[in-house]
Amino acid sequence: MSLNRLSTLFLPSVENQLCDIIDKAAGENGRAQEMRTMLRYHLGLDDPSADASQRGKRIRPLILLLVTSAAGGDWKTGLPAAASVELIHNFSLIHDDIQDHSQLRRGRPTVWVKWGESQAINAGDAMFTLAQDVLLDLQDHVPAEVVLRASRVLQRACLALTQGQFLDLSYESRNDLDVEDYWPMVNGKTAALLSACTEIGALISETEIEICRAYRRFGRNLGLAFQALDDLLGIWGDAALTGKSTESDLLTGKKSLPVLYAIGENGAFARRWVQGPISVDEVAQLADQLKAEGAHEFTQACALDLTERSLTALEAAKPTGEAGVALRQLAEKLLSRHA
Amino acid sequence: MSLNRLSTLFLPSVENQLCDIIDKAAGENGRAQEMRTMLRYHLGLDDPSADASQRGKRIRPLILLLVTSAAGGDWKTGLPAAASVELIHNFSLIHDDIQDHSQLRRGRPTVWVKWGESQAINAGDAMFTLAQDVLLDLQDHVPAEVVLRASRVLQRACLALTQGQFLDLSYESRNDLDVEDYWPMVNGKTAALLSACTEIGALISETEIEICRAYRRFGRNLGLAFQALDDLLGIWGDAALTGKSTESDLLTGKKSLPVLYAIGENGAFARRWVQGPISVDEVAQLADQLKAEGAHEFTQACALDLTERSLTALEAAKPTGEAGVALRQLAEKLLSRHA
Numbered sequence: 009m010s011l012n013r014l015s016t017l018f019l020p021s022v023e024n025q026l027c028d029i030i031d032k033a034a035g036e037n038g039r040a041q042e043m044r045t046m047l048r049y050h051l052g053l054d055d056p057s058a059d060a061s062q063r064g065k066r067i068r069p070l071i072l073l074l075v076t077s078a079a080g081g082d083w084k085t086g087l088p089a090a091a092s093v094e095l096i097h098n099f100s101l102i103h104d105d106i107q108d109h110s111q112l113r114r115g116r117p118t119v120w121v122k123w124g125e126s127q128a129i130n131a132g133d134a135m136f137t138l139a140q141d142v143l144l145d146l147q148d149h150v151p152a153e154v155v156l157r158a159s160r161v162l163q164r165a166c167l168a169l170t171q172g173q174f175l176d177l178s179y180e181s182r183n184d185l186d187v188e189d190y191w192p193m194v195n196g197k198t199a200a201l202l203s204a205c206t207e208i209g210a211l212i213s214e215t216e217i218e219i220c221r222a223y224r225r226f227g228r229n230l231g232l233a234f235q236a237l238d239d240l241l242g243i244w245g246d247a248a249l250t251g252k253s254t255e256s257d258l259l260t261g262k263k264s265l266p267v268l269y270a271i272g273e274n275g276a277f278a279r280r281w282v283q284g285p286i287s288v289d290e291v292a293q294l295a296d297q298l299k300a301e302g303a304h305e306f307t308q309a310c311a312l313d314l315t316e317r318s319l320t321a322l323e324a325a326k327p328t329g330e331a332g333v334a335l336r337q338l339a340e341k342l343l344s345r346h347a
Numbered sequence: 348m349s350l351n352r353l354s355t356l357f358l359p360s361v362e363n364q365l366c367d368i369i370d371k372a373a374g375e376n377g378r379a380q381e382m383r384t385m386l387r388y389h390l391g392l393d394d395p396s397a398d399a400s401q402r403g404k405r406i407r408p409l410i411l412l413l414v415t416s417a418a419g420g421d422w423k424t425g426l427p428a429a430a431s432v433e434l435i436h437n438f439s440l441i442h443d444d445i446q447d448h449s450q451l452r453r454g455r456p457t458v459w460v461k462w463g464e465s466q467a468i469n470a471g472d473a474m475f476t477l478a479q480d481v482l483l484d485l486q487d488h489v490p491a492e493v494v495l496r497a498s499r500v501l502q503r504a505c506l507a508l509t510q511g512q513f514l515d516l517s518y519e520s521r522n523d524l525d526v527e528d529y530w531p532m533v534n535g536k537t538a539a540l541l542s543a544c545t546e547i548g549a550l551i552s553e554t555e556i557e558i559c560r561a562y563r564r565f566g567r568n569l570g571l572a573f574q575a576l577d578d579l580l581g582i583w584g585d586a587a588l589t590g591k592s593t594e595s596d597l598l599t600g601k602k603s604l605p606v607l608y609a610i611g612e613n614g615a616f617a618r619r620w621v622q623g624p625i626s627v628d629e630v631a632q633l634a635d636q637l638k639a640e641g642a643h644e645f646t647q648a649c650a651l652d653l654t655e656r657s658l659t660a661l662e663a664a665k666p667t668g669e670a671g672v673a674l675r676q677l678a679e680k681l682l683s684r685h686a
Contacts (some may be wrong), residue, residue: 027464031584032506033506033510035506035507035510035531037531039510039514039531040510040513040514042513042517043509043510078637080624089556091412094399100472103469103472106465107463107464107465107468107469125445125446125514126446127517129442129468129515130446130509130512130513130516131509131513132443133439133442133475133505133508133509133512134473134474134513136472136507137505137506137508138506140479140498140502140504140505141499141502144495144498144499144502146389147495152490152491153486155489156483156486156494156495159479159483159498160480160483163476163479163480163483164480164507166472166476166479167371167372167374167473167476167477167480168374168472168636169472169476170372170469170472170476171372171374171379171382172383172470172475173379173469174379174381174382174469174470175378175379176467177465177466177469177623178381178466181463192374192376192378210644224434229570263352269590275353284632294584303677312573327417
């Protein structure tokens with residue numbers, strides 16, 4: 009299968025690129041060695057035997073390199089950008105974990121739990137800087153104007169990321185929300201960086217502007233569809249419903265799409281929701297209630313519509329070669345999870 | 348006086364540039380309006396009557412624009428870079444205030460005090476992104492290759508900033524330090540960004556590489572000299588010694604140059620220091636003790652040496668015109684404070 013073959017071909021180079029750039033964190037005289045250790049730990053680079061569950065799936069660099077190749081470029085050209093988007097994603101996770109007081113990330117204690125909040129804020133800042141720095145390495149193989157265009161796309165995605173995070177944090181204390189409040193948040197938190205991956209991948213291949221735009225739409229809708237599906241699984245997925253109710257999004261108070269839909273409808277679920285945290289015992293019954301109020305159907309319809317838009321945009325981008333086949337496989341894999 | 352005239356000419360344009368870029372934080376549909384409010388507040392842009400004590404002195408953009416002009420460029424060309432370095436400085440202050448639990452900044456409650464830690468971390472991230480974004484606007488007037496070079500210089504300074512902050516935070520719990528531990532920390536926390544200001548200012552003017560290097564040395568040594576002087580004043584300055592002992596660096600436990608010198612000497616001061624926090628009543632006596640152990644003389648000698656290096660580098664850069672005169676005046680103003 010093309011996706012497996014190309015993942016196996018691309019990802020070791022991404023890991024090498026990540027290791028090289030992270031080594032810069034130690035500084036000239038190595039005094040900041042421990043900062044390098046923190047960044048390697050967060051990325052799962054400290055353990056050679058670590059698999060994707062500890063390292064993260066590197067979906068963003070993979071998609072970027074697949075697009076570069078499918079749009080007619082040499083995937084190796086895209087490696088600095090691939091490392092950059094992975095570092096952006098991970099810088100935001102380091103800060104998210106502090107903001108959400110999350111104890112665990114990929115099954116291990118989070119950076120702030122191990123090194124304290126102050127050092128974790130700073131480690132995130134260092135990773136953000138390294139993401140900006142490595143992107144500039146594109147200029148070894150790509151014209152300077154193209155590098156600047158890629159950097160602009162990245163900055164817009166980062167700003168959208170902070171806007172999405174701002175909304176997410178501000179929603180915590182609000183119950184006057186509905187589905188209209190959902191899209192700007194997930195657009196920032198999930199879709200903006202994915203659309204930057206696909207757009208930068210295409211920019212690097214120096215293909216025509218219409219193709220770049222189609223890849224951007226592909227990434228954006230892929231991100232939105234993925235998130236809608238994730239929200240569906242977070243309430244009605246096997247792990248959330250059967251046996252492991254503790255994994256239900258209903259317990260964390262997450263303002264997911266089904267929940268925002270039901271809050272907007274202002275029925276029995278909404279009345280229960282505003283009364284405060286939901287207990288494990290209530291999870292199954294409230295998931296049923298949500299379904300009865302139409303939240304499952306609505307979310308599924310959104311996910312389907314976005315999936316179609318995503319695949320239509322991918323076809324409009326006319327992806328070529330084995331990477332083109334792999335991109336279709338990846339999109340189908342990400343979007344065919346069921347609940 | 349050239350410095351006053353050029354400050355009055357340059358800084359209103361810097362403020363406009365800052366306002367324009369910060370407006371981007373609100374996002375396309377204005378949902379992140381409150382994030383824009385946070386960033387404007389931190390920069391003192393929310394109050395039209397605010398002076399330098401509330402806004403900060405904008406030293407970094409001023410130096411950058413003076414160098415651009417003194418190296419033969421048009422200062423207006425440098426405005427995006429001037430805004431960028433000011434935003435970098437202020438992003439680091441927003442995060443510093445969280446890390447140090449500082450309640451006040453420029454006489455007003457800090458961002459985290461007003462909006463909470465999570466939103467403050469995110470606001471700093473947004474400001475960092477905007478700093479990267481506005482730098483790209485240089486391409487309207489400068490070749491793409493030069494913009495990439497300026498961006499590289501900025502990334503190195505940002506990485507040094509996080510390395511300096513890493514060291515500063517890690518020193519909090521350590522007493523096995525001496526003056527050798529001081530320089531890497533202040534190089535990162537103070538000198539790296541100032542040397543980026545002077546180097547980027549020169550790069551933009553497209554002057555020869557030797558001149559750029561001389562400006563970089565000027566900025567670096569200016570930053571180090573400034574910090575050494577600041578440390579001197581933090582213990583033996585008027586505010587620290589007379590009447591306002593509460594402003595003494597000895598109270599905050601700051602690992603300043605005189606303190607690190609004395610810790611390395613391991614005399615009576617060092618023995619008192621390791622026993623824990625110093626009280627207001629002890630400040631005057633311990634400042635005398637430090638002086639008796641040679642810390643004042645040592646720090647003053649360092650400040651003088653660095654001041655000379657800074658001024659020598661400035662002459663090597665052959666600054667021209669009114670901006671050249673103003674640069675000399677600014678350096679003298681920053682480096683002639685006495686304790």
